[in-house]
Amino acid sequence: MTAPEGHSIADYLKGYTDLGRLRGFACGCGFRTATWVLACPRCGSRDLTDVDLSGRGTIVACSVQHVPSDEFLNEAPYAYVVVELAEGGRITGWVAGVADPADLPLGAAVHFHPGYKPGVQFVQD
């Protein structure tokens, strides 16, 4: 199974690295996701439309990392997070400068912060 033209994971990733915007996908059945998918997990349709997301959301899970992977060597400590987006759907990302989980409580408002650093970075509002 190959991705329909214009719906490759490379194009998706390019959206928030090169273009500085957080993107997602919408299906005609009403399903929305912020994570790249080849087909709608609800109805199976492959007719997905790219949509720009506001990048605003709230923290629903948070884990402080003190021993990072090589890619995040200069960022520790930081929080690895799951964000519930304002438009619906969840996405994983990270928040810089968090040493204590109390500094980034569940429900905290965050927004997408495009930049040169790896991953999907969020900043607390």
Ligand SMILES: [Zn+2]
């Ligand atoms: Zn669908």
